[in-house]
Amino acid sequence: MIKAMIGRKLDMTQVFSGDGAAYPVTLVQVGPCTVTQVKTMEKDGYKALQLGFGTKKAKAVNRPMKGKLDKLGKGYFEVLREVPIENPAEHNPGDQVLADVFQIGDRVDIIGKSKGKGYAGTIKRWRFSRGPDGHGSKNVREPGSTGMATYPGRVIKGKKMPGQKGNVRTTVLNLQIVDVRPELNLLLIHGAVPGSKNGIVIVRSANRA
């Protein structure tokens, strides 16, 4: 069985373990996911499952999507995401993936879109230190020098500068599952996960446990 699902980040809270240790946890509603397409080596050149999650009103579905999902006959999904798998032959379109593929103690990676912070300076974006506030200093939040002089005579590629911060795909590795509630399609994951509340995330079994 695959160990990857699409979910929705709900909220954060805190739970206690039996010995009194407090765990910060994120509630992630995972699935139920439906396999909408199986991508095979022969047909597509790579192996993956396309999963559907959530529901969408019929009038909000565009025509190409409608055609694809009508063929499947499992309703309209809010999002479709692909997850790579080893053995596509095990799966068929229409299969359900439920929260019980995960167990308590499993390590998972969470992929989501981080909260956007807009166009941010170097202090916020790259944790540069700031200049002095007083003594006539005008170097308060400036980025400083961007490079050397005549040699090399250019700014080195990859120089950390101001720009868009956040709102990018972010992966957090090796988070532990504290609790699984299959009846609520809910996972309790130790720690924080990327993105805002109600954001879409992918939960997959940890690749580098």
Added chain:
Amino acid sequence: MAMSMLQMIESDHMRFDIPAFRIGDTVKVHVKIREGDKERIQVFEGVVIRTHRAKMGATVTVRKVSYGVGVERIFPVHSPQVERIEILRRGRIRRSRLYYLRKRVGKAARIREKREATKA
């Protein structure tokens, strides 16, 4: 209205057996202490000088004077390490944070007892 997922999960972990203590009350907190593989109960008796109401993360600060030294402990209210909380005395107070007790000793650090409202 249906409970949100958050409320459902929190209500599973919350303690509903803790009595409704208030700031100024004198309480006994029974805490489980682990020593090696033995477990015992320690009682901490003092005045509630602060409560932090945060659903699952709620805490209570209890102050006592032990051998002339002021001791304050912060307990997570919903922790399973808190065996139980006993209310000994209700205090009549006029503010929500009793930090002024820290500067007072002896008789000045007393709190008046709350008179229970009698039915007419």
